[in-house]
Amino acid sequence: MTRGRWRDRCVAALGLTVIWVLLWGSFSALTIVGGLVIAVVVLVVFPLPAVTYAGRIQALGVLRFAGRFALDMVVASFQVVSLAFRFGHVPRSAIVAVTLRAPSDLNLTMTAEALSLVPGSLIVDVDRRRGVLYVHVLGVESAEEAEQFKQDVLDLERRLVRAFGSPAERRILEEAPA
Incomplete structure (x- = not known):
């Protein structure tokens, strides 16, 4: 296993341990050690797929x-x-299909999560291979409003890539038509 993969697993274990401690509401040695043991078991039994952040x-x-x-x-x-x-x-x-321009797994996930947190929109399906989000949108009355929503999602993707994206993803968005 590579050094980066070990680092990712350690970060995941630390994050799960913090969640465990917060759920118990007790900051004691037993809670921390118990949370760490549970986190390691969860990561061994349910391994996370490799997600690289470039x-x-x-x-x-x-x-x-x-x-x-x-x-x-x-x-x-x-x-x-x-x-x-x-x-x-x-x-x-309406259910609106939006094809992302930089459809890496991480970008697809961040865009979908951000969209789901905004009231009135909910991700109903994702085509990971093609990079398409299918979004249920409340209050869409016309095809023009659906197109405007698509543009809003693409703008959200652009902001996310500018904040967290790799240089390759930023180049893709710079070359894509606005």
Whole structure:
């Protein structure tokens, strides 16, 4: 096993141990050791697939992503509330297929997770081989709104790649049409 793979497993074990301690709500030696043992057992019995991270975290990109993500959460929350309290109106929805431009496993996962956290959108399926996210979107009334949502997802992908992506992924997005 490579040095990077060992490092990844150690980070995963540490993360699982922290979650264990937080769930128990007790910061004692027994809780920490027990959490570490459980984490090692989980990682041996259910090994994680190798995910390589070839990028560097870009501080300015992370700030831009976080700021826009927070704004998207607030705006989407108000949109969902307005749909919920519109009496006599049945909200329409759609399932929109979005083909990502830099469909690495990590980028696909980060984009899907970010989308699922925004109220009114939910990932229903992923075509990993082709890099396609199928997203259920609340409040879509027309084909134009579905296209606008696709563009919003591609913009989200661009912000994520600028924050966390590899140089190769950034090049792909620079060469892709806006």
